[in-house]
Amino acid sequence: MKVTIYDVAREANVSIATVSKVINNNGRISEKTRRKVREVMERLNYHPNMMASALMGKQTKTIGLLIPDLANPFFSELARSIEDRGHELGYNLVICSTDYQIDKENKYLSLLKQKGIDGFILASGFENLDKVEELMQEDIPVASVARDFPMFSINTVAIDDFMGGYLAASHLIKLGHKNIGIIALDVWSNRERLRGFKQALEENNLEFTPDFEFIQKTNNLLEASKFMTHKYLSGSKPPTAIFACNDLLAAGVIQAAKEMGMNVPEQLSVVGFDNTIIATIVEPTLTTIAQPIQSMGKEVMDLMVSMIEGEIKEKRRITLLPTLVERKSTVKLKSST
Amino acid sequence: MKVTIYDVAREANVSIATVSKVINNNGRISEKTRRKVREVMERLNYHPNMMASALMGKQTKTIGLLIPDLANPFFSELARSIEDRGHELGYNLVICSTDYQIDKENKYLSLLKQKGIDGFILASGFENLDKVEELMQEDIPVASVARDFPMFSINTVAIDDFMGGYLAASHLIKLGHKNIGIIALDVWSNRERLRGFKQALEENNLEFTPDFEFIQKTNNLLEASKFMTHKYLSGSKPPTAIFACNDLLAAGVIQAAKEMGMNVPEQLSVVGFDNTIIATIVEPTLTTIAQPIQSMGKEVMDLMVSMIEGEIKEKRRITLLPTLVERKSTVKLKSST
DNA sequence: TTGAAAGCGGTACCAC
DNA sequence: GTGGTACCGCTTTCAA
Numbered sequence: 001m002k003v004t005i006y007d008v009a010r011e012a013n014v015s016i017a018t019v020s021k022v023i024n025n026n027g028r029i030s031e032k033t034r035r036k037v038r039e040v041m042e043r044l045n046y047h048p049n050m051m052a053s054a055l056m057g058k059q060t061k062t063i064g065l066l067i068p069d070l071a072n073p074f075f076s077e078l079a080r081s082i083e084d085r086g087h088e089l090g091y092n093l094v095i096c097s098t099d100y101q102i103d104k105e106n107k108y109l110s111l112l113k114q115k116g117i118d119g120f121i122l123a124s125g126f127e128n129l130d131k132v133e134e135l136m137q138e139d140i141p142v143a144s145v146a147r148d149f150p151m152f153s154i155n156t157v158a159i160d161d162f163m164g165g166y167l168a169a170s171h172l173i174k175l176g177h178k179n180i181g182i183i184a185l186d187v188w189s190n191r192e193r194l195r196g197f198k199q200a201l202e203e204n205n206l207e208f209t210p211d212f213e214f215i216q217k218t219n220n221l222l223e224a225s226k227f228m229t230h231k232y233l234s235g236s237k238p239p240t241a242i243f244a245c246n247d248l249l250a251a252g253v254i255q256a257a258k259e260m261g262m263n264v265p266e267q268l269s270v271v272g273f274d275n276t277i278i279a280t281i282v283e284p285t286l287t288t289i290a291q292p293i294q295s296m297g298k299e300v301m302d303l304m305v306s307m308i309e310g311e312i313k314e315k316r317r318i319t320l321l322p323t324l325v326e327r328k329s330t331v332k333l334k335s336s337t
Numbered sequence: 338m339k340v341t342i343y344d345v346a347r348e349a350n351v352s353i354a355t356v357s358k359v360i361n362n363n364g365r366i367s368e369k370t371r372r373k374v375r376e377v378m379e380r381l382n383y384h385p386n387m388m389a390s391a392l393m394g395k396q397t398k399t400i401g402l403l404i405p406d407l408a409n410p411f412f413s414e415l416a417r418s419i420e421d422r423g424h425e426l427g428y429n430l431v432i433c434s435t436d437y438q439i440d441k442e443n444k445y446l447s448l449l450k451q452k453g454i455d456g457f458i459l460a461s462g463f464e465n466l467d468k469v470e471e472l473m474q475e476d477i478p479v480a481s482v483a484r485d486f487p488m489f490s491i492n493t494v495a496i497d498d499f500m501g502g503y504l505a506a507s508h509l510i511k512l513g514h515k516n517i518g519i520i521a522l523d524v525w526s527n528r529e530r531l532r533g534f535k536q537a538l539e540e541n542n543l544e545f546t547p548d549f550e551f552i553q554k555t556n557n558l559l560e561a562s563k564f565m566t567h568k569y570l571s572g573s574k575p576p577t578a579i580f581a582c583n584d585l586l587a588a589g590v591i592q593a594a595k596e597m598g599m600n601v602p603e604q605l606s607v608v609g610f611d612n613t614i615i616a617t618i619v620e621p622t623l624t625t626i627a628q629p630i631q632s633m634g635k636e637v638m639d640l641m642v643s644m645i646e647g648e649i650k651e652k653r654r655i656t657l658l659p660t661l662v663e664r665k666s667t668v669k670l671k672s673s674t
Numbered sequence: 675t676t677g678a679a680a681g682c683g684g685t686a687c688c689a690c
Numbered sequence: 691g692t693g694g695t696a697c698c699g700c701t702t703t704c705a706a
Contacts, residue, residue: 002475002699004698004699004700005699005700006699014676014677015676015677015678016677016699016700016701017676017677017678017679017701017702018675018676018677019700020700020701020702021676021701021702023700024701027675027676027702028675028676029675029676030675030676033675033676047447047450047451048451048699048700049392049451049453049698049699049700050451050452050453050700051388051391051392051397051452051453051698051699051700052392052682052698052699052700052701053699053700053701054388054682054700055386055388055389055392055681055682055683055684055698055699055700055701056681056682056699056700056701056702057682057701058700058701060388060452061452062431062452069417070407070413070416070417070420071410071413071414071417071614073408073410073413073614076407076408076410076413076416077408079407079413079432080406080407080408080434083407083432083433083434084434087433092431092433092445092448092449092452093431093432094399094429094430094431094432095416095420095430095431095432096420096424096429097417097420097421108429110384111429112429113384114384114385114386114387115387115388115397115398115399115429116386116387116388138339222614222617222618248614251618254620255618255620258620277408277410277559277585278618280559281559281588281592281615281618281619282618282619282620283591283592283595283619283620339683341682341683341684342683342684343683351692351693352692352693352694353683353684353685353693354685354686354692354693354694354695355691355692355693356684357684357685357686358685358686358691358692360684361685363686364686364691364692365691365692366691366692367691367692370691370692385683385684386682386683386684387684388682388683388684389682389683389684389685389698390683390684390685391684391698392682392683392684392685392697392698392699392700393683393684393685393686393697393698394685394698395684395685
């Protein structure tokens with residue numbers, strides 16, 4: 001049978017209250033008793049049941065992480081970085097993939113709450129925040145990462161997606177491109193990147209491609225991206241560069257271009273977003289807008305823990321800035337005119 | 338304040354025992370009472386506290402998943418497939434990356450046990466099984482996936498790694514290659530693949546490359562693989578083909594070859610392993626030994642649930658067979674002699 | 675410094 | 691059918 005605090009108490013000839021105190025290192029205990037109890041715990045291989053203590057209001061040291069898709073490299077890398085910081089701080093993660101589906105988001109939210117999670121880190125879409133608001137009213141710590149909510153008061157660690165889009169477009173424009181396509185999903189971050197992208201075009205009096213439409217939700221981003229790229233490249237006025245709103249989409253662009261016999265970057269420059277491992281694997285390696293994934297993971301976990309430990313009063317938004325990482329998928333446009 | 342079973346009972350003018358019965362759909366309850374209790378639960382937005390019921394012996398509906406590295410595409414894809422099946426069956430996953438470190442493995446094992454997890458799915462190295470054995474003695478369900486333990490009695494879903502290695506080598510041999518390099522990590526699965534690889538060489542009277550050594554543990558597999566590849570290709574008798582024991586390593590091989598000005602597959606054929614998304618992203622797309630990731634995830638979760646629900650008596654090992662997926666990274670060796 | 679006892683939020687056995 | 695109640699394993703006053 002499992003060994004409980006009672007077994008330890010009996011074996012050490014003390015009360016369970018005393019044992020509890022030495023476990024938690026509080027209350028006044030004589031060094032002698034403390035030592036004895038410790039010895040018994042060791043000998044019996046005792047480990048306190050966290051559910052029982054959680055029932056009494058202590059933490060579960062477990063945090064819920066909601067992301068769109070664990071199989072997507074950006075999110076798995078992000079999850080890993082959050083996990084790492086959590087590990088240092090003594091927290092575990094229960095990870096849930098939502099596929100951007102509102103009902104999954106809400107379901108996981110209430111399910112994990114029932115399980116007594118200490119807090120939530122949200123990296124999913126959350127176009128609807130009712131449930132999140134509800135949680136926050138109940139004083140359950142909630143933070144968002146890699147997803148900014150400009151009109152909602154929530155602790156956040158994110159990058160400036162608008163700036164990211166702006167950077168991508170600016171880089172391409174600087175290289176001489178005037179006809180630039182963009183591939184994006186209809187999710188918040190991508191909409192922001194799109195906005196930044198358009199801003200840069202506008203400032204340079206360039207026209208936004210009329211062919212644009214969001215990629216619809218799918219479980220095969222690569223194919224969807226290739227499809228869109230085909231559409232662009234076989235249009236009446238094919239772009240000389242494409243900005244894909246994440247590295248996976250960019251990989252699709254590159255593949256599609258090659259399938260159509262085009263050379264990247266000579267005939268088509270491509271910029272990605274995220275700087276995941278994908279960017280270093282594709283050929284040519286991908287010029288991309290880097291998100292500081294490690295820092296984001298660390299920062300949001302730190303934020304979460306300060307919330308849990310009640311060290312934080314005001315809400316805050318930490319915005320990290322994206323940077324351009326130049327690799328081989330972009331090149332100066334050969335002057336044609 | 339949180340609403341408890343007492344609130345519901347009071348509001349519905351029944352005892353908590355009755356409420357508990359309607360929650361769990363057991364015991365005899367009149368349709369009328371049932372309806373009333375349901376109505377109150379709804380109105381009060383009541384959700385039972387799972388820790389409390391877990392304390393009384395019920396399940397937490399949470400399973401621990403130990404993998405080497407969540408940021409590695411193979412494992413994140415595997416985790417996602419396990420998660421998906423878990424979701425269908427009502428289970429959540431707490432995911433821990435072990436980096437193949439025994440102390441992390443053991444730490445997570447006891448930590449999650451304290452948290453009242455229903456069972457463990459192990460995909461990590463576990464060169465040392467003491468702790469695992471301990472758990473099994475305590476009747477905690479444990480299953481392993483993508484990792485076979487030939488000398489240990491544990492429920493397992495894995496592929497035949499030996500056969501995988503054999504397939505890879507055979508394919509290359511059939512293409513005419515006689516001097517084939519191999520890149521592998523010093524972990525169980527890779528050692529098996531290596532064994533299968535050698536077996537195929539032997540059957541064809543081919544010599545195993547004397548340059549071989551395992552890649553040491555690192556957090557940058559890509560670079561490590563490139564380094565090994567450089568070594569092979571700049572050796573006295575450079576191979577005409579390389580079998581890399583996972584897709585990431587294969588991506589490294591391809592990159593290194595290109596850096597050295599070699600053409601893949603014309604001058605160097607490459608076979609990977611896993612068939613992750615990487616295989617479709619690299620250029621040329623990767624011929625690889627496919628693991629049926631979806632099936633493995635589903636099967637192991639099903640196995641886990643049958644263990645939890647006590648439907649399974651004997652232990653079983655489910656071995657899925659790997660298959661060769663031919664893409665563009667391998668080609669018939671131009672006869673030189 | 676130590677321990678008795680009252681919970682935490684449920685479950686389940688056993689009367690009624 | 692319904693309810694009283696003894697736990698589950700631990701925390702936390704409050705006395706002693």
